[in-house]
Amino acid sequence: xxxxxxxxxxxxxxxxxxxxxxxxxxxxxxxxxxxxxxxxxxxxxxxxxxxxxxxxxxxxxxxxxxxxxxxxxxxxxxxxxxxxxxxxxxxxxxxxxxxxxxxxxxxxxxxxxxxxxxxxxxxxxxxxxxxxxxxxxxxxxxxxxxxxxxxxxxxxxxxxxxxxxxxxxxxxxxxxxxxxxxxxxxxxxxxxxxxxxxxxxxxxxxxxxxxxxxxxxxxxxxxxxxxxxxxxxxxxxxxxxxxxxxxxx
Numbered sequence: 001x002x003x004x005x006x007x008x009x010x011x012x013x014x015x016x017x018x019x020x021x022x023x024x025x026x027x028x029x030x031x032x033x034x035x036x037x038x039x040x041x042x043x044x045x046x047x048x049x050x051x052x053x054x055x056x057x058x059x060x061x062x063x064x065x066x067x068x069x070x071x072x073x074x075x076x077x078x079x080x081x082x083x084x085x086x087x088x089x090x091x092x093x094x095x096x097x098x099x100x101x102x103x104x105x106x107x108x109x110x111x112x113x114x115x116x117x118x119x120x121x122x123x124x125x126x127x128x129x130x131x132x133x134x135x136x137x138x139x140x141x142x143x144x145x146x147x148x149x150x151x152x153x154x155x156x157x158x159x160x161x162x163x164x165x166x167x168x169x170x171x172x173x174x175x176x177x178x179x180x181x182x183x184x185x186x187x188x189x190x191x192x193x194x195x196x197x198x199x200x201x202x203x204x205x206x207x208x209x210x211x212x213x214x215x216x217x218x219x220x221x222x223x224x225x226x227x228x229x230x231x232x233x234x235x236x237x238x239x240x241x242x243x244x245x246x247x248x249x
Contacts (some may be wrong), residue, residue, distance in 0.1 A: 003221075004220070005040075005216050005219075005224075005225040005226070005248055006040045006041035006227070007039060007040050007216075007227050007241050008039040008040060008041035008042045008229075009035075009039065009228060009229050009241050010043045010045050010228055010230040010237075012031050012032045012035045016234070017031075017235065017238060019071070020074070021038075021238040021240075032064065036063065036064040036065060037065070039209070039242070039245070040245065041151075041226055042070055043071045043073060043192075044060075044071070045073050047073050047074070047099075048073040048130075049074050049076065050173045051075070052098065053098060054101050055096070057097075057100075057101035058098075060102065061102050061103060061105050064105060070102055070105055071107040071109070071226055072106070072108075072109050072110070074094060074109050074112070075090060075093070076112075077090040079111055079112060079114075080113075080114055083123065084123050084127035085123065085126025086234045088130055095135055099135075101136075102134040106140075107226055108141040108166065108188065108190055109142050109143065110168060111142060111143065113144070114147065115148055117146070117147070117165075118145070118151075119151045119153065119156050121155055121156075123158060125157070128162075128165065129163075131165065135192060141164065141166070141186070141188060142166070142186075143168050143170060143188075143190035146168075146179065151167075152179040157181075157183045160183070160186070161185045164186050164187070166185055166190045167181045169181060169192070170192045171194060172194035172231065172232075173195045175194075184222050186244045187222075187224070188225065188226065189219040189220075189222070189224070190226050190227075191219075191228070192228050192232065193212065193227060193228065193232075194206055194232045196229055196232035196234075197233050198233035200238050201236070202242075202243040203232065203236035203240030206243075209243050209247055210247060213244060213247040218236060227244070228241075
């Protein structure tokens with residue numbers, strides 16, 4: 001069985017996309033609607049820095065078509081702390097802002113950690129115990145984006161499997177020390193692809209995109225896939241996502 005593959009970018013408000021991805025003259029308030037007509041998912045990044053009102057979440061839901069899925073980047077106040085298990089109040093604030101208003105458009109939550117955060121089994125298990133399996137009757141899926149090489153260990157993989165959370169597969173050519181972990185620890189895969197280049201109209205060559213497509217198909221055999229072109233040559237990321245969607249059809 002091949003599970004759904006959702007492809008997109010990070011955010012939708014980016015001035016250099018106007019006239020490149022977004023048509024000339026498109027009003028800003030229709031950018032999400034347009035992006036959702038060309039992509040199949042978007043990672044909401046603004047939630048890393050601030051919270052939004054329930055009306056905003058409902059608006060985003062209503063501006064996207066059936067089958068479109070958002071992932072949500074968790075608040076930095078939950079992950080950028082010395083002792084992770086002491087973040088319960090921040091968790092509640094983040095999860096209660098209205099993200100469940102997305103309904104069936106709510107995909108995974110990406111919990112991103114700084115590169116200085118090292119793997120401490122007791123610390124991380126305390127964090128995982130804070131991750132709720134549901135909110136307001138909606139299932140919550142969780143992914144951990146770790147950026148320190150100490151996480152490249154079976155002990156971390158086993159802990160993620162025990163709690164059913166995904167480990168983000170992150171590729172960044174400019175950060176060679178980040179661990180590239182491709183482990184099946186949950187019933188979905190979450191990938192952040194940060195290697196697009198400005199000298200390629202589609203961010204990557206056809207051969208490179210073909211390799212990513214093959215990888216996505218392999219992931220889809222074990223569960224749903226969420227893959228995002230993030231950072232790199234950000235101006236090229238929508239084109240890269242559209243090219244990958246075309247390859248996967």
